[in-house]
Amino acid sequence: MPSNSRVIATDAPLPHRVRLFAGRFRNWRRAVSWPLLAFFFLTPWLSWNGEPAVFLDINQKEFHIFGWLLWPEDLLLLTPVMIGSAFALFFVSMYAGRLWCGYSCPQTVWTFLFIWLEEKIEGSRNQRRKLDQGKGSGLQKLRRGVKYVVWAALALATAITALSYFYPLAHWWADVKQGDFSAVATTWVVIIGSLTFLNAGWLRERVCTHMCPYSRFQSVMFDTQTYTVRYNAERGEPRGKKGANGEALGDCVDCGVCVQVCPTNIDIRDGLQIACIDCAACVDACDSIMETLNRPTGLIAYEPEEQLTAAQRWRLWGYGAAASVAFVLAMSLPMMSPDIDISSERDRQRMYQLTPSDTVENNYTVKVHNRKQEAVTVVIFDGEQSLGEMHLQPGARGSADIAIERDLDFADEQVSIRIQHGDQQAVEQLKFMNPYRRTLASN
Numbered sequence: 001m002p003s004n005s006r007v008i009a010t011d012a013p014l015p016h017r018v019r020l021f022a023g024r025f026r027n028w029r030r031a032v033s034w035p036l037l038a039f040f041f042l043t044p045w046l047s048w049n050g051e052p053a054v055f056l057d058i059n060q061k062e063f064h065i066f067g068w069l070l071w072p073e074d075l076l077l078l079t080p081v082m083i084g085s086a087f088a089l090f091f092v093s094m095y096a097g098r099l100w101c102g103y104s105c106p107q108t109v110w111t112f113l114f115i116w117l118e119e120k121i122e123g124s125r126n127q128r129r130k131l132d133q134g135k136g137s138g139l140q141k142l143r144r145g146v147k148y149v150v151w152a153a154l155a156l157a158t159a160i161t162a163l164s165y166f167y168p169l170a171h172w173w174a175d176v177k178q179g180d181f182s183a184v185a186t187t188w189v190v191i192i193g194s195l196t197f198l199n200a201g202w203l204r205e206r207v208c209t210h211m212c213p214y215s216r217f218q219s220v221m222f223d224t225q226t227y228t229v230r231y232n233a234e235r236g237e238p239r240g241k242k243g244a245n246g247e248a249l250g251d252c253v254d255c256g257v258c259v260q261v262c263p264t265n266i267d268i269r270d271g272l273q274i275a276c277i278d279c280a281a282c283v284d285a286c287d288s289i290m291e292t293l294n295r296p297t298g299l300i301a302y303e304p305e306e307q308l309t310a311a312q313r314w315r316l317w318g319y320g321a322a323a324s325v326a327f328v329l330a331m332s333l334p335m336m337s338p339d340i341d342i343s344s345e346r347d348r349q350r351m352y353q354l355t356p357s358d359t360v361e362n363n364y365t366v367k368v369h370n371r372k373q374e375a376v377t378v379v380i381f382d383g384e385q386s387l388g389e390m391h392l393q394p395g396a397r398g399s400a401d402i403a404i405e406r407d408l409d410f411a412d413e414q415v416s417i418r419i420q421h422g423d424q425q426a427v428e429q430l431k432f433m434n435p436y437r438r439t440l441a442s443n
């Protein structure tokens with residue numbers, strides 16, 4: 001903290017009322033957050049082949065994602081996606097700081113949306129502060145009430161949208177029309193809606209500072225070349241509007257706007273802080289002040305502590321390479337997974353038995369999972385002999401009990417069955433038990 005820094009006399013006992021400021025970084029934030037919001041709110045309305053485009057069906061243990069059908073066992077396929085995402089996050093964080101926090105984290109996106117609504121309904125920061133001080137008119141008080149209603153409506157819409165990924169809107173609406181208000185669904189709407197209202201409307205920066213684990217392990221990823229929002233103290237200090245006794249001052253006029261616009265209510269001039277989410281609202285604000293004063297912009301800017309060449313940033317490129325490998329693997333795994341999953345198990349009650357026609361019989365259960373988006377007919381063959389048939393709807397699982405017979409002198413310990421589905425087939429090896437052969441041999 002600079003020796004001559006002082007805390008701006010802002011609204012200490014009053015709630016922090018964020019002032020929104022236009023600028024290029026706000027434009028960037030909107031360019032990221034509006035499409036994310038649109039994706040979140042519109043996806044439940046989309047359909048794919050007559051079904052919801054995204055439906056995480058917990059009851060059936062099926063996940064429908066834009067025509068892709070996944071089951072819990074496929075979560076293994078998501079492992080490289082998660083590893084790749086973690087390395088991608090390390091890469092981005094090491095290169096450009098908390099971009100995720102400042103631009104795309106739902107906490108930030110919803111908080112800025114709530115602040116935007118607050119300003120649109122209640123008026124400027126000064127008007128809101130007057131109301132906080134008990135100096136507002138009746139109309140302003142009414143506007144504050146309207147703001148809470150609008151916030152609650154947005155929180156409710158958020159909760160219903162979040163739930164509709166698990167309980168499609170069409171199903172839900174059909175149930176509601178029949179008077180069936182699912183207690184589970186209603187409880188989740190209340191929980192998600194309340195949390196949205198509290199987090200974005202009230203807790204805000206406290207979530208980033210005290211609850212979010214990501215902000216805690218940032219320092220592991222940062223190095224001296226990481227771009228983060230910094231205040232140029234050399235240029236800005238000593239700060240002030242007018243030097244006493246003609247003292248030469250730095251470029252910071254101590255207007256306090258950088259603090260007023262900060263969603264986490266910190267003063268970036270105190271140095272890097274864990275609460276700073278790198279949203280650059282203070283950069284936009286200070287640049288605007290500098291332009292008004294005809295001074296160069298960049299007193300607060302995205303800057304690294306030191307500049308190294310690309311070749312010296314081996315750890316950064318290591319993260320990038322690891323993320324790329326993981327994503328390539330993630331894309332290739334689904335292509336390698338079969339359309340039909342087959343497994344088999346021996347009937348433990350009847351390991352083997354002698355048949356009236358003097359053959360030995362082993363019994364098995366063959367389980368088939370149709371992972372295709374279309375119905376299939378599966379036929380199980382022992383050589384050319386059909387042992388059973390299953391008609392499976394898309395995503396359905398089925399099982400068939402089969403018996404395999406062999407002559408008493410059959411010596412192999414394994415038999416193979418052929419599972420035909422459409423023009424494709426798979427071969428499954430089964431362990432075969434024939435204790436009668438030893439009896440035959442000893443005779």
Ligand code: SF4
Pocket residue numbers: 236239251252253254255256257258259269285286289299300
């Ligand atoms: S906005 Fe810029 S000039 Fe104003 S107090 Fe912050 S750093 Fe100083």
Ligand code: SF4
Pocket residue numbers: 229258261262263264265266267268275276277278279280281282283
């Ligand atoms: S200090 Fe600046 S960059 Fe950091 S959270 Fe506050 S406004 Fe955003």
